[in-house]
Structure formats: structure tokens, C-alpha cells
Amino acid sequence: MRAIAKNARAMNEDELFRAAKLKLFAILPAEEQGTLAHAVWQSIHALEDALSEERGKTIRLSRTRQKIGRVGERECVADLVMGKESDGFKLLLERRMLHLSFEALALGFADQFNAEVLVHARERLAAHSYVPQ
Structure with a gap:
């Protein structure tokens, strides 16, 4: 996800950059999803x-x-x-x-x-x- 966000930023794809960052934030926590x-x-x-x-x-x-x-x-x-x-x-x-x-x-x-x-x-x-x- 970091690479996708980085590439999206380089290509000025703001919405893709935002989506990749939000996905990254969703998968980073070690705690159980939904808690x-x-x-x-x-x-x-x-x-x-x-x-x-x-x-x-x-x-x-x-x-x-x-x-x-x-x-x-x-x-x-x-x-x-x-x-x-x-x-x-x-x-x-x-x-x-x-x-x-x-x-x-x-x-x-x-x-x-x-x-x-x-x-x-x-x-x-x-x-x-x-x-x-």
C-alpha cells in the first residue's frame, strides 16, 4: 500500500493516493478488526x-x-x-x-x-x- 500511495502521489492521482493511504491505515493496527x-x-x-x-x-x-x-x-x-x-x-x-x-x-x-x-x-x-x- 505504501508503494501504491507513493506512485499515486508521483502521478498526481489524488484520489488513488487517498484510497491507498486509507487502506494502509486500516491494515496497520495489530488489534482485531471491528474493535x-x-x-x-x-x-x-x-x-x-x-x-x-x-x-x-x-x-x-x-x-x-x-x-x-x-x-x-x-x-x-x-x-x-x-x-x-x-x-x-x-x-x-x-x-x-x-x-x-x-x-x-x-x-x-x-x-x-x-x-x-x-x-x-x-x-x-x-x-x-x-x-x-
């Missing part, structure tokens, strides 16, 4: 890739990774959704990847979050005219 953990790591890989591209060097979300190590994926998502709009959210918004935001993940795994987290997630996404699928 919250997989979705969280998919989001992290997407953000790290975008930041690395933007800054021209490898960027890791060290604090997010450490927090997940301490409290787990679910609690990390809940805390970030309840906080102010993050830079990661804004970056995903700019790159048309809000479906990978922690807000969208919370709504996608609604049974794992309390009502307050879901309200915050819904409101933040609605403020940007994003309707989760």
Missing part, C-alpha cells in the same frame, strides 16, 4: 502519517500512546472527546478524514461510552456538518 482498539490505532496511524507528511519527519503521538498504555483506548477516547477540540481533530477535518476522529469512533462504538461523551461527540461533529455513517 474499538483497532479503530483507535487506525486513527492514530492516520494522524501520525499526516503530521509526518506535514513536518517532513517521523512524528509519533507519544502522549496519546502513553495515555492508552495507562488507561486504555476507551478511556483515552472519552477524555479527548470531552476536552476541547484537538489539533488532531482539526487535522482530520482538513484532510477529509473525520470518520477516523475519536468523536466518530465514540459514536460508532456507542455501547462503550456514556451519554455525555456521545453528546459531546455528536455536537462537535455536527458543528462541522459531519454526519457519521
Whole structure:
């Protein structure tokens, strides 16, 4: 997938580049597909890739990774959704990847979050005219 994305970028095939990157983010996490953990790591890989591209060097979300190590994926998502709009959210918004935001993940795994987290997630996404699928 990396090679496909690289070739697509070289040929100015923006949609193919985007599709290859999204597929790459979907297959990178070691966690079981269809789980919250997989979705969280998919989001992290997407953000790290975008930041690395933007800054021209490898960027890791060290604090997010450490927090997940301490409290787990679910609690990390809940805390970030309840906080102010993050830079990661804004970056995903700019790159048309809000479906990978922690807000969208919370709504996608609604049974794992309390009502307050879901309200915050819904409101933040609605403020940007994003309707989760």
C-alpha cells in the first residue's frame, strides 16, 4: 500500500493516493478488526502519517500512546472527546478524514461510552456538518 500511495502521489492521482493511504491505515493496527482498539490505532496511524507528511519527519503521538498504555483506548477516547477540540481533530477535518476522529469512533462504538461523551461527540461533529455513517 505504501508503494501504491507513493506512485499515486508521483502521478498526481489524488484520489488513488487517498484510497491507498486509507487502506494502509486500516491494515496497520495489530488489534482485531471491528474493535474499538483497532479503530483507535487506525486513527492514530492516520494522524501520525499526516503530521509526518506535514513536518517532513517521523512524528509519533507519544502522549496519546502513553495515555492508552495507562488507561486504555476507551478511556483515552472519552477524555479527548470531552476536552476541547484537538489539533488532531482539526487535522482530520482538513484532510477529509473525520470518520477516523475519536468523536466518530465514540459514536460508532456507542455501547462503550456514556451519554455525555456521545453528546459531546455528536455536537462537535455536527458543528462541522459531519454526519457519521
